Amino acid sequence: MRELKNTINTFIIKSVALSGIIALILIFGFVIRESIPALREVGMEIFTSFDWFPTYDPPAYGILTMLINSILLTIFSSLIVIPLGYIIAFFMYDYAGNFEKKMMKGAIDLLSGVPSVIIGMFLIIYISPWMLEIGAWSSENILLASIGLTILSLPYTASLMEEAMSSIDKNLKEGALALGTTRFTTGFKIVSRAALSGIFNAIILTVNRIIGETMVVLMAAGGQICFLFPFLIP
Amino acid sequence: MQNDVIIKNDVIIRVNNFNAWYGEKQVLKNINIDFKRNKISAIIGPSGCGKSTLLRSINRINDEITSYKISGEIIFENENIYDKELDLTIYRKRVGMVFQKPVPFPMSVYENVAFGLRIHGMKNKIKIDNIVEKSLKQAALWDEVKDELHKSAYELSGGQQQRLVIARAIAVDPEVILLDEPTSALDPIATQRIERLLEELVENYTIIIVTHNLPQAIRISDYIYFMYQGELIESGLTSEIIKSPKNQLTEDYLNGRIG
Numbered sequence: 056m057r058e059l060k061n062t063i064n065t066f067i068i069k070s071v072a073l074s075g076i077i078a079l080i081l082i083f084g085f086v087i088r089e090s091i092p093a094l095r096e097v098g099m100e101i102f103t104s105f106d107w108f109p110t111y112d113p114p115a116y117g118i119l120t121m122l123i124n125s126i127l128l129t130i131f132s133s134l135i136v137i138p139l140g141y142i143i144a145f146f147m148y149d150y151a152g153n154f155e156k157k158m159m160k161g162a163i164d165l166l167s168g169v170p171s172v173i174i175g176m177f178l179i180i181y182i183s184p185w186m187l188e189i190g191a192w193s194s195e196n197i198l199l200a201s202i203g204l205t206i207l208s209l210p211y212t213a214s215l216m217e218e219a220m221s222s223i224d225k226n227l228k229e230g231a232l233a234l235g236t237t238r239f240t241t242g243f244k245i246v247s248r249a250a251l252s253g254i255f256n257a258i259i260l261t262v263n264r265i266i267g268e269t270m271v272v273l274m275a276a277g278g279q280i281c282f283l284f285p286f287l288i289p
Numbered sequence: 290m291q292n293d294v295i296i297k298n299d300v301i302i303r304v305n306n307f308n309a310w311y312g313e314k315q316v317l318k319n320i321n322i323d324f325k326r327n328k329i330s331a332i333i334g335p336s337g338c339g340k341s342t343l344l345r346s347i348n349r350i351n352d353e354i355t356s357y358k359i360s361g362e363i364i365f366e367n368e369n370i371y372d373k374e375l376d377l378t379i380y381r382k383r384v385g386m387v388f389q390k391p392v393p394f395p396m397s398v399y400e401n402v403a404f405g406l407r408i409h410g411m412k413n414k415i416k417i418d419n420i421v422e423k424s425l426k427q428a429a430l431w432d433e434v435k436d437e438l439h440k441s442a443y444e445l446s447g448g449q450q451q452r453l454v455i456a457r458a459i460a461v462d463p464e465v466i467l468l469d470e471p472t473s474a475l476d477p478i479a480t481q482r483i484e485r486l487l488e489e490l491v492e493n494y495t496i497i498i499v500t501h502n503l504p505q506a507i508r509i510s511d512y513i514y515f516m517y518q519g520e521l522i523e524s525g526l527t528s529e530i531i532k533s534p535k536n537q538l539t540e541d542y543l544n545g546r547i548g
């Protein structure tokens with residue numbers, strides 16, 4: 056009887072998991088199939104050309120600019136967000152008192168609830184004019200977009216990393232401290248190392264989020280795409 | 290006068306009118322103990338009576354628990370360890386602790402023992418190698434790990450991890466070693482080796498051990514401290530307490546009627 060129940064349970068779980076995977080494959084296949092005619096029309100130009108003038112005659116469909124911009128943007132934003140997120144997480148985990156921790160957690164939760172449109176507006180209205188003043192060539196640039204992405208993903212990154220560190224057995228931390236290890240070394244060399252897989256996870260999710268966030272980028276870096284220097288240039 | 294000095298020197302840690310709370314709950318009540326130098330002191334008592342709390346207070350590791358509060362003093366070598374001036378890292382090197390639940394560091398067996406040496410400034414590779422080997426031998430672990438020093442410590446069994454944590458603690462050469470039920474996860478042979486280690490160490494170190502194992506306390510300790518519900522009920526030479534406990538509670542505990 057129990058044997059049977061077990062078999063049924065396994066079957067249900069497996070089929071649910073499988074259906075998810077199948078749906079994913081179908082979506083992927085659909086996207087590729089639907090894009091084949093377009094790709095055939097445009098040819099390799101799509102990956103080799105910087106020109107994106109879909110409304111001209113004849114139209115040009117080079118996405119290279121966008122591709123490179125996306126990659127650069129992801130790299131820059133990650134370089135800001137990941138170390139900063141780790142430092143915040145480290146502080147919250149190790150140095151913040153109970154009250155400080157509560158305040159920071161509250162602020163972080165609030166911040167991560169702000170819709171990206173609001174952050175985009177904020178950038179355009181407040182940060183962008185100031186950037187023009189200090190010498191940016193355009194009101195819409197990649198640095199601005201990076202700032203937006205930072206604001207957007209930092210709370211998320213910091214709280215993920217803090218969770219990864221907090222989930223480590225307290226005994227580990229106490230064992231290190233009891234040996235005369237300083238608070239910093241304990242957090243940095245012992246707890247962080249034990250939490251490494253969780254921290255990696257946080258990094259991957261952060262990069263994912265940065266790549267996936269389009270609204271802020273559209274508003275802050277401009278809809279038009281002109282590839283030159285990454286900073287201070289549209 | 291002369292006598293006075295000798296008596297003082299005999300005591301390495303003095304617990305003085307010490308009280309401790311977790312939140313509102315008082316778990317140590319006016320504890321007074323003079324721990325003697327170069328002796329094995331055993332703290333015994335039923336579960337929940339505050340033994341770990343007392344030990345953790347001596348290492349000051351309970352500072353980590355936010356609801357924890359104290360009053361009174363603990364004096365180590367004429368210095369109040371709850372003084373704000375105290376350098377905790379140096380103090381904890383001198384008064385090391387082995388916890389009830391052993392958790393190795395997330396690194397190799399070798400690095401687990403070497404870590405303490407490195408953080409206290411030792412750089413010489415040969416010296417570190419020697420101390421790692423010596424500590425692992427003392428903790429009765431060397432024979433089992435000598436061929437796989439660089440495998441992760443998490444691959445060791447529970448009992449091996451326990452001995453690794455002991456090796457880690459003695460490697461930094463503390464003056465006092467606090468042990469919270471160090472043999473509760475060990476088989477009789479490893480237990481015996483640890484007991485022998487403690488008897489060896491006590492010539493140069495002071496050992497304070499919490500144990501649930503009454504025969505063990507009787508076997509190895511010079512002094513016994515019996516606690517009950519946060520209070521120190523009775524203390525004295527092990528041989529005397531065993532023979533003629535003065536307090537009814539102590540007698541009941543020794544006869545297995547409580548705890």
Ligand SMILES: Nc1ncnc2c1ncn2[C@@H]1O[C@H](COP(=O)(O)OP(=O)(O)OP(=O)(O)O)[C@@H](O)[C@H]1O
Pocket residue numbers: 311316335336337338339340341342343354356389
């Ligand atoms: N972190 C904590 N927060 C709140 N209460 C605690 C905490 N740690 C221990 N206590 C309480 O303090 C009392 C003493 O605990 P302690 O761990 O010192 O007992 P113990 O004598 O070591 O027991 P055992 O033999 O089971 O290890 C217990 O009643 C316990 O419930």
Ligand SMILES: [Mg+2]
Pocket residue numbers: 340341342389469
């Ligand atoms: Mg205990």
